[in-house]
Amino acid sequence: xxxxxxxxVNPASASGATGRAWPGVASAVRQHFGPFEVALTKRPGxxxxxxxxxxxxxxxxxxACGGDGTVNEVANGLLRAESxxxxxxxxxxxxxxxxxxxxxxxxxxxxARALREGETxxxxxxxxxxxxxxxxxxxxxxxxxxxxxxxxxVIRRVKSREGLPAGAARxxxxxxxxxxxxxxxxxxxxxxxxxxxxxxGAASQLHVANFCVANARYFGGGxxxxxNAKVDDGRFDVVAVGDVSALTVLANSYKLYxxxxxxxxxxxxxxxxxxxxxSADGSPVKLEVDGELAGRLPxxxxxxxxxxxxxxxx
Numbered sequence: 001x002x003x004x005x006x007x008x009v010n011p012a013s014a015s016g017a018t019g020r021a022w023p024g025v026a027s028a029v030r031q032h033f034g035p036f037e038v039a040l041t042k043r044p045g046x047x048x049x050x051x052x053x054x055x056x057x058x059x060x061x062x063x064a065c066g067g068d069g070t071v072n073e074v075a076n077g078l079l080r081a082e083s084x085x086x087x088x089x090x091x092x093x094x095x096x097x098x099x100x101x102x103x104x105x106x107x108x109x110x111x112a113r114a115l116r117e118g119e120t121x122x123x124x125x126x127x128x129x130x131x132x133x134x135x136x137x138x139x140x141x142x143x144x145x146x147x148x149x150x151x152x153x154v155i156r157r158v159k160s161r162e163g164l165p166a167g168a169a170r171x172x173x174x175x176x177x178x179x180x181x182x183x184x185x186x187x188x189x190x191x192x193x194x195x196x197x198x199x200x201g202a203a204s205q206l207h208v209a210n211f212c213v214a215n216a217r218y219f220g221g222g223x224x225x226x227x228n229a230k231v232d233d234g235r236f237d238v239v240a241v242g243d244v245s246a247l248t249v250l251a252n253s254y255k256l257y258x259x260x261x262x263x264x265x266x267x268x269x270x271x272x273x274x275x276x277x278x279s280a281d282g283s284p285v286k287l288e289v290d291g292e293l294a295g296r297l298p299x300x301x302x303x304x305x306x307x308x309x310x311x312x313x314x
Contacts, residue, residue, distance in 0.1 A: 002037055002059070004035055004037050005033075005036045005037070005059075005060070005061040005062070005063055005088070005115075006037050006038070006039060006054050006061070006062050006063065007029070007037070007039070007062075007065050008041065008047045008050055008051060008062060008063065008064055008065065008066075008070070008073075008074055009022055009039070009040045009065040009066065010041050010047060010064075010065065010066030010067070010069070010070040010073075010092075011040055013067045013069065013070055013092055014066075014067060018066055018067075018092040019040075021092065022040075022065070024108070025090065025092075025108040026038070028108040029090070029108065029112045029115075031109070031112070032112035032116065033112035033113070033115050033116045034116065036063070039054075041070075045073065046073075047066075047070055047074050047077065048073045048076045048080070049077065051073070051075075051077025051078055052076075052078070052080045052081045055077060055078050055083040055085040056081045058083075060084075060086065061086045061088055061115075061311065062074055062077075062078065062085055062086070062087060062088065063088035063090055063115065064087065064088070064089055064090070065090040067092060067096060067291065068096065068144055068290045068291040068292075069291055069292045070092075071087075071098050071143065071144075071290070072141075072289065072290035072291070074087060075087055075141060075142075075143045075308060076140065076141045078308065079141045079304075079307060079308060080141075084309065085309070086310065087308060087309065087311065088115050088118075088310075089102070089104050089111070089311075090108065090111050090112070090115075091104055091105075091111060096221075097145070097218035097219050097220070097222065097291065098144040098218075098290070100217070100218045100222065101144075101216035101217045101229070102216075102310070102312050102313070103312070103313050114311075114312075114313040114314075115311055117313075117314060119311070119312060120309050120311060120312075121231075121232065121309070121310050121312045122306040122308070122309060123143070123215075123307070123308050123309075123310050124215055124231055124233070124234060124303055124304060124305050124306065124307060124308075125141050125142065125143050125304045125308050126141065126142045126215050126236065126301055126302065126303060126304065127139060127140070127141050127142075127302050127304055128140055128142060128146050128213075128289060128294075128299055128300070128301045128302075129299065129300045130287050130294060130295045130296065130297065130298070130300075131297070131298065131299075132294070132295040133295060138295060140289055142289045142290045143215060143216065143231075143290065143308065144214075144215060144216045144219065144291070145212050145213065145214045145215065145216065145226070146212075146287065146288065146289045146290070146299075147210055147211060147212040147219065147287075147288055148192075148194070148208075148210075148211050148277065148285050148286060148287045148297060148299070149191065149192060149208045149209055149210035149241075149285070150191075150209050150241075191208060191209050191243055192207070192208065192279060192280075192281075192283060193205065193207050193279070193281050193283075194206065194207075194208055194211065194277055194278065194279060194280055194285060194297065195277070195278050195280040196211070196240075196275065196277045197276045198238065198270060198272040198275055199272050199273060199274050200274065203276075205280050206242060207242065208240055208242060209241040209242065209249065210240075211239075211240045211241070211277065212225050212226065212238070212239045212240075213236050213238055213275050214226035214229045214236060214237040214238070215229065215231055215237075215303075216229055217229045217259075220256075222257060223257055224257060224258065224259030225239055225256065225261075226239055227259030227260075227262065234303060234305040234306075235271045235272060235273050235303055236271065236275065236301065236303055237269065237270075237271060238268075238269065238270045238271065238272050239262070239267065239268070239269050240267065240268040240269075241261075241266060241267055242266040242267065242268065243266070244266045248266070252264065273302065273303045274300070275300070276298070276299075276301075277297055277301075278297050278298035278299075279298070284296050284297075285297040287299055
């Protein structure tokens with residue numbers, strides 16, 4: 001087994017931009033980080049398999065090159081392997097929210113230097129159990145944010161480019177693509193009625209525009225949804241945006257990017273190590289996990305303290 005770091009590249013991320021940029025990124029990594037091996041994924045979920053296999057074989061550092069979905073897949077592989085392998089990040093893709101919390105630079109050369117000179121941090125991860133598209137129970141790990149409500153509709157619009165002219169998503173970039181989708185969703189989205197309990201306490205019933213279970217601070221292409229979240233404090237930041245009108249969402253959208261929305265009357269914030277959520281009226285409520293549509297409620301979220309080793313900038 002090679003002792004070289006392994007970079008897992010998702011060439012399809014960012015509408016194929018990651019694949020097109022990879023030769024230049026590879027050159028910068030060799031120059032500023034050093035030698036490595038590479039594996040290019042060909043289908044969704046393959047990064048999980050590659051990372052798990054490489055971690056079980058003793059690879060010491062595995063680097064995810066892609067967006068938040070790619071980081072999620074590689075992290076899932078490492079967590080399944082229960083190894084001491086470190087996770088590294090080369091930013092690409094549409095969202096890039098997890099790297100924002102960690103302070104990973106965007107430019108490939110800077111990110112490569114951060115990987116070479118960085119430090120290893122033990123971080124929490126989340127595990128969510130939910131219903132998949134076939135109605136069967138499934139569990140998945142996450143490192144950033146899992147949410148239900150409008151977030152799932154936003155992700156669907158971003159992935160499908162719904163409402164955007166051909167090529168517009170590439171021109172807009174990640175943050176503006178998410179912002180455009182969020183504005184469209186705010187006008188048409190019907191807020192579900194859900195039942196939620198924290199740490200086994202009494203259940204609360206509420207309408208939600210969006211409900212986030214956050215390990216890190218950002219989601220949705222740069223929205224600072226959990227501004228005080230820490231990835232190593234052993235608890236989730238739970239943020240619920242309640243039954244707000246489309247006009248209120250539009251008028252206060254800037255607060256989500258600044259992280260000043262927690263003071264709004266319609267927003268609730270709490271900490272928890274376990275969260276349970278279900279539809280209160282039987283209607284399907286979509287769940288997104290680290291920027292990817294995963295399934296639907298009911299779902300149970302649990303924190304896994306110090307579960308993952310991550311290479312971070314000093």
